[in-house]
Amino acid sequence: MKIGSSLLANPDLLTPRWAFIQRLLEDITKLRNDGYEVVLCSSGAVALGLNMLGEKPETAGLRDKQAAAACGMPLLLNAYKQVAHEFGFDIAQVLVTLQDMEERKRFLNTKNTVHRLLQGDILPIVNENDSITTEEIRVGDNDRLAAKVAQMIQADHLVILTCIDGLYDRNPEEEGAQLVEEVSDVSEYIAVTDGTSSLGSGGMLTKMQAANMAQNAGCTTLIANGEHEEPVSSVLYGQRKHTKCIAHTKPASAWAAWLTDRLQVAGSLVIRDDVAKKLSKEIDHIRHEDIKSIQGPYVKGDVIHVYDEHGEEIARGMTNFSSEETMVLARHPEMPPKDLLGYQTGGTVISRENLIILEDRHLLWDSPKEETFVEVSDT
Structure with a gap:
C-alpha cells in the first residue's frame, strides 16, 4: 500500500497526523490477522522535515527537500514505530534509490531484503532516499515506486490512498465529474490526470502510471480516499467507493515486467x-x-x-x-x-x-x- 504525504502530515503545521497513523496501523493489524502480507510505501518525510528547517512546501528548493528528508525520516519512522508497538508488531525501514529499482542486481537484492522481513513478520516501510537523490537520479513519486515494489514481491493488490475518492472522468472540481469505478485500459484516462497535491510530488497521472505497471504484473490497483476509519481494508473488501484498475488476465513474467516498466529512460x-x-x-x-x-x-x-x-x-x-x-x-x-x-x-x-x-x-x-x-x- 502507498500512503500520500497529505494523509500523513498536517498541511498547515507540517506535523504527523497521529490519529491517521493510528487508524492506518490498526487496519494493517487487521489485515495481517486476516492472513495478508503487507508492505507499506510511505511518503511524508520531506513534509515533516520542512517544519524543522522553517521552510514551506511551495518555496522549498532541492537542497531544502534533501535536508528535510533527513530531518523528517526519523520523525516519520518514530511515529510508525510507536504506534506499531501498541499493536504488537515491528517495523523496518527500506530506503531505496532509482538505481535500486532499475539495475537488475540491486533490484533483486532489495527484493530479498523485503521478503526476509516479511518472513520475520515485520512490516517493511519503503521510501525513496530523498536525502541523496537529485532531480536527474530520482524516482520522484512514491506511486510508481510502490508499483515497482508490488511487481518485485508479486503482490495481489496495490492500494493507493490519497485525498480524493479515486479517478474521475474529468477534474473532480468540475460540475458533473463522475468517479470511474473500474479501469481496464489506463491509457484512456491519461489526459484527465493533471494536478498534484500541495505536499505530494505525485498526482493522478503517476497513480495511473503506477496502476499500469501493476496491471502488467498481474496486480490489481485500488485507489481511494484515505480519510476513513478502516482506510485500507474497507477498500480491499469493497465496502466503500474507490477506483479499481483490473490486473491483466495474462500478466507478464517477473523478468518481462521489470524490463518493460521503467521509472526513467x-x-x-x-x-x-x-x-x-x-x-x-x-x-x-x-x-x-x-x-x-x-x-x-x-x-x-x-x-x-x-x-x-x-x-x-x-x-x-x-x-x-x-x-x-x-x-x-x-x-x-x-x-x-x-x-x-x-x-x-x-x-x-x-x-x-x-x-x-x-x-x-x-x-x-x-x-x-x-x-x-x-x-x-x-x-
Missing part, C-alpha cells in the same frame, strides 16, 4: 523501419547495422528504449554495449566488432532474450527530443 535507439516492421512480426536480435541514431549516455546492462524512424516506441531491451561502443559499431558495420572494440564479441546490441516488444497494454514513452540523438552517419 537510460537511453534510446532509433532503428531502421524495415527492422522495426520485422520485429513486429517476429522477435529477433537488434544488431549494430540496424541502428540509425543513438541517444545516451548509457552503459552496458542498461534497459534502453527502441523507436522506429517515425518516433514510435516499439520495444525495450537490455543493451550489451555502452552508448559509445554502440556508436563505434554502428558507424563501421563493415568491420569485425572485435577489431573495433578490442575484445571478442558479436555485433548484437540487444539479444532477443533481453528484448520485449511493446503491446497495447504498455504506456509508451514519447521519443526524446530529436537534437538529443546522434546520427550514426555523422562524423
Whole structure:
C-alpha cells in the first residue's frame, strides 16, 4: 500500500497526523490477522522535515527537500514505530534509490531484503532516499515506486490512498465529474490526470502510471480516499467507493515486467523501419547495422528504449554495449566488432532474450527530443 504525504502530515503545521497513523496501523493489524502480507510505501518525510528547517512546501528548493528528508525520516519512522508497538508488531525501514529499482542486481537484492522481513513478520516501510537523490537520479513519486515494489514481491493488490475518492472522468472540481469505478485500459484516462497535491510530488497521472505497471504484473490497483476509519481494508473488501484498475488476465513474467516498466529512460535507439516492421512480426536480435541514431549516455546492462524512424516506441531491451561502443559499431558495420572494440564479441546490441516488444497494454514513452540523438552517419 502507498500512503500520500497529505494523509500523513498536517498541511498547515507540517506535523504527523497521529490519529491517521493510528487508524492506518490498526487496519494493517487487521489485515495481517486476516492472513495478508503487507508492505507499506510511505511518503511524508520531506513534509515533516520542512517544519524543522522553517521552510514551506511551495518555496522549498532541492537542497531544502534533501535536508528535510533527513530531518523528517526519523520523525516519520518514530511515529510508525510507536504506534506499531501498541499493536504488537515491528517495523523496518527500506530506503531505496532509482538505481535500486532499475539495475537488475540491486533490484533483486532489495527484493530479498523485503521478503526476509516479511518472513520475520515485520512490516517493511519503503521510501525513496530523498536525502541523496537529485532531480536527474530520482524516482520522484512514491506511486510508481510502490508499483515497482508490488511487481518485485508479486503482490495481489496495490492500494493507493490519497485525498480524493479515486479517478474521475474529468477534474473532480468540475460540475458533473463522475468517479470511474473500474479501469481496464489506463491509457484512456491519461489526459484527465493533471494536478498534484500541495505536499505530494505525485498526482493522478503517476497513480495511473503506477496502476499500469501493476496491471502488467498481474496486480490489481485500488485507489481511494484515505480519510476513513478502516482506510485500507474497507477498500480491499469493497465496502466503500474507490477506483479499481483490473490486473491483466495474462500478466507478464517477473523478468518481462521489470524490463518493460521503467521509472526513467537510460537511453534510446532509433532503428531502421524495415527492422522495426520485422520485429513486429517476429522477435529477433537488434544488431549494430540496424541502428540509425543513438541517444545516451548509457552503459552496458542498461534497459534502453527502441523507436522506429517515425518516433514510435516499439520495444525495450537490455543493451550489451555502452552508448559509445554502440556508436563505434554502428558507424563501421563493415568491420569485425572485435577489431573495433578490442575484445571478442558479436555485433548484437540487444539479444532477443533481453528484448520485449511493446503491446497495447504498455504506456509508451514519447521519443526524446530529436537534437538529443546522434546520427550514426555523422562524423
